[in-house]
Amino acid sequence: MRTQVAIIGAGPAGLLLAQLLHQRGIESVVLEARPREYLEGRVRAGVLEHQSVAILKAAGVGDRMMRDGLPHEGIFLHFNGRNHRIDFADLTGKAVMIYGQQEVVRDLIAARMAARQPLYFEVDDVSVSDFEWSAHRTDRPRVRYRMGGQEQTLDCDFIAGCDGFHGVCRQSIPERELTVYERVYPFAWLGLLAEAPPASHELIYANDSRGFALLSMRSPTVSRLYLQCLPEEDLNQWPDERVWSELQARLGSQLATGPVLQKSVTPMRSFVAEPMNSGRLFLAGDAAHIVPPTGAKGMNLAIADVQILGQALESYYRSGNTEALQAYSATCLRRVWKVQRFSWWMTALLHRFDTDNAFDQRRQLAELEYIVSSRAAAQTLAENYVGLPLS
Secondary structure, eight states, X not given: OBOSEEEEOOSHHHHHHHHHHHHTTOOEEEEOSSOHHHXXXXXXXXXXXXXXXXXXHHTTOOHHHHHHOEEESEEEEEETTEEEEEEHHHHHSOOEEEOOHHHHHHHHHHHHHHTTOOEEOSOEEEEEEOOSOOSOTTOOOEEEEEETTEEEEEEOSEEEEOSOTTSHHHHTSOGGGOEEEEEEEEEEEEEEEEXXXXXXXXXXXXXXXXXXXXXXXXXXXXEEEEEEEOTXXXXXXXXXXXXXXXXXXXXXXXXXXOOEEEEEEEEEEEEEEESSEXXXXXXXXXXXXXXXGGGOOHXXXXXXXXXXXXXXXXXXHHHOOOHHHHTHHHXXXXXXXXXXHHHHHHHHHHSOOTTOOHHHHHHHHHHHHHHHHOHHXXXXXXXXXXXXXXX
């Protein structure tokens, strides 16, 4: 089989790239290891930046998002027993959208199927090779995989590695070519998805003496809530009653309880691999970088990556110009590092570290007081939260 772009991974990055290329008349094949039902049911990120919303609308997959998503023009910071609102609309003229990653994935899969473009699930033993950049037109990258028990080979012009942190694409790049930057945090998030109306119309980020907490939502009837916990936390020690009690204590709110649909522990790390390509193999999304979820940036970074990659591939196929492809990594990384900085800052501002003492805790509270009392400080938070420009 032959295509122009082989896309490994059918998360938001891979599926959106496929849609963007299809709009531009560029052929692609998407290969995914997991079943469709898993991808459409996996609850992950839920905050879309202002420009992410615009990109999805322009890609033709925004109708359901605009109908069912929840526009938010601000967030609350909770500390010292009080909520303080950061007004995005006033500070930036922009807003964010609450719309779950699984819903974005569902919309993108539906678009791919409707266009009758190749998307293969439950693909095994994927390997990539021959992706060195060469001027010889006969030299092509190659993807080998197994599907339905049969060995398959896909020849292509380019490979897009959108297969996540544990995927094969980044691991296929020689170690000598990559520089990895990483920080692993000494805490995790215990996440709860519950059939209960949210206690607030906007997200609440809480800095509490007992630890961080977050009130979020997926719809007017489904709440998404998080507690700072240990990475090795045993969920058996957190029955529903204990989780609800701890959330109410940290958030300072009377929460509506309801049936728990999902409970999990998410470790936290910051990670960047440079460069984000090797020859004709390009990394996007979690394959290239991970951010702690405090700043709500993971899915948005993936969307930004593939928007830039899609434009670069369009330039190549229209004119043969490789300049944008050669600049892809540097273009993305300028934004990636700014987003990493913001995500680290939000994490450090709101969480309890095991090395913190009373001084550190008072310093955190002083910074929070400064943010909510200074328009300039609040505007810095707001413009990062609603999304920095692509370049």
